[in-house]
Amino acid sequence: MLEIPFKDPVEIFAIVVFTMLVAPLILKKLRIPGIIGLILSGILIGPHGLGLLEKNIAIDLFGTIGLLYIMFLAGLELDLNKFQKTKNKSFIFGILTFALPILIGLPVCFYVLDFDIKASFLTSIMFATHTLIAYPIVSKKRLASNEAVAVTVGGTIFTDTAVLVLFSFIAGSQINTIDLFFFLRTLGGMVLFLSVVFFVVPRLTRWFFKSYMGDQSAHYLFVLFIVFLLAILAQIAGVEPIIGAFAAGLALNRFIPHSSSLFGKVSFIGNTLFIPFFLISVGMIVDLSVLFNGLWALQVALILSVVALTGKWLAAFATQKLFRYTVNQRNLIFGLSSSHAAATLAIIIVGYQIKLIDEQILNGTIILILITCFIATIVTERATQAMVNSKSTPDFLKTNKPERILVPAVNPQNIDKLIDLAVIIKEKSSELPIDVVTVVKDTEEAEKKISENRIKLQPVIEYAEKLETKIAIRTTIDLNAASGILRSAREITANKLILGWKGKTKFAQNIFGDMYEWLIERYNGMILIARFLTPIKEIKELKVIVPSHFTNNHGFNECLEIIENLNTGLKAKTTLFGRNKELTIASEVVEKLNIELSFEKNICEKHEMLSLETLEMKPTDLIIFLASRNTTSLYNNYMAQLPARFDRVTNDWSFIIVYPPQKLS
Structure with a gap:
């Protein structure tokens, strides 16, 4: 017999997966972002809603994995070259998004809400934190390489680290544990942690990927292990596990190209399972009943929310003016940096446990989490959509023709390298296969040659399957290779032709050879x-x-x-x-x-x-x-x-x- 709240693992998982499936689909018809749908679903099925599920260790486990996954993907998708160029901007934004909410929040908490000085300070540093709740929207819209995103992600790491370190001092002072050993332990832990991130992990990853080349399952499990290993080491070093997960993304960044099937697996599993689990778990902590516990509880919640959002908006506005960003980029920065969840909740719950804050602040913060997540998601959704819509090109520069890539198999032994190139340059939105063509001369042995070529190209098919790439093998009969390639390109309306370097030939034939020169003169699409x-x-x-x-x-x-x-x-x-x-x-x-x-x-x-x-x-x-x-x-x-x-x-x-x-x- 079924009991509510459900306690059986199978029942719990079934309800959560059903929620992940249905909630975004329903709310999408109402033009409500899927992230908000998952948070609302968490409120509905959680202990403060219908009570179908209680926030137990299983929910916490998957929710924690989802949070770490968000930070890991943020590091993995970061354009390191752009991040290197924008590190100073990230630092400045980090200072702004750290300092402004505290400078606004401290006097408001002390003078308006009448908190004592320790409670005021703890609450104000909570305003400085933010969680990248809306990052999946940026990732889905393929805007992760935008400079505003790089600056925001870098600033997130700075401000969250600063807040969590500062909080450890406040909590330590409350229970009298700050001493020389505390400083030495923290410093030693950070040195060990950074050594593992920048020296051990890259070497270990390079060795593992080379030793177990082609084993995608082993690669994914290795990546997952590195994420949680660094999360543990970060915790040992005295900072939050989310910092370790982000560092794992940075350490593995150059080993997992966006075009690789491994990157696709990492993103798919995270965005499909773990991250939605985290968003549902965030909703489960929200208790809307606190809004009906009197006018003062509602006032506290609204004041905390207004202060938190104002501080983050001013930081985004100042960043826009300093670095001459567009309005859409400013809104994107604000959307990404205005949501409060993981670190905020951790600070407030620990503060409540050590009796630095009371239940009113705790409940007000929970409502703040709901409000800021809603606003952050809506702002980010609109900003990213506006940025995508702005990617319009003049008619003479833009073609609506579907991308079609043709790779002639002139030398089947080296075609895997050309397939790699085709996979990387292929537009990710294109679902058309990469076409591989072989040309057989029109002779009496044509049928025999066709069969032989199919056997020779079997490894190409297997290689493409490893890359999880669609390819279409084509064979054509023609007088010569060049005319056969050109005819195939025209038949499938290919707009990109990838050719392998033929190597040195007699100079009289030109380094490209007659075939390539002939194609360059007659084929109108792009040639590589x-x-x-x-x-x-x-x-x-x-x-x-x-x-x-x-x-x-x-x-x-x-x-x-x-x-x-x-x-x-x-x-x-x-x-x-x-x-x-x-x-x-x-x-x-x-x-x-x-x-x-x-x-x-x-x-x-x-x-x-x-x-x-x-x-x-x-x-x-x-x-x-x-x-x-x-x-x-x-x-x-x-x-x-x-x-x-x-x-x-x-x-x-x-x-x-x-x-x-x-x-x-």
């Missing part, structure tokens, strides 16, 4: 000719050469989008080489079209300074050369010399030569 001597996932820096006047190409923006996908997928530093004029235009196009590409400039005013011979290359560098076709007015002597230069100096380089799409007349 690539060679990887280093596995593409180990690339750490992109060096992009932008020749003079190249920005006049119709498809220049699409070249930047390819570089954006490589930059994001590989999490690599990006440097553009070229004249100041071209690099300035590149910056303007990136800003105008909201392309999420952060790059450094290396200004070279003369062609000679762009010489391939002068580039300093490391094995983990990838050179990207933006080239114009000899059928266009932008083709010049510099382009004409390109084959000979690549023949002479690129023996040890990984590179991609990119020909932009041509505008059809």
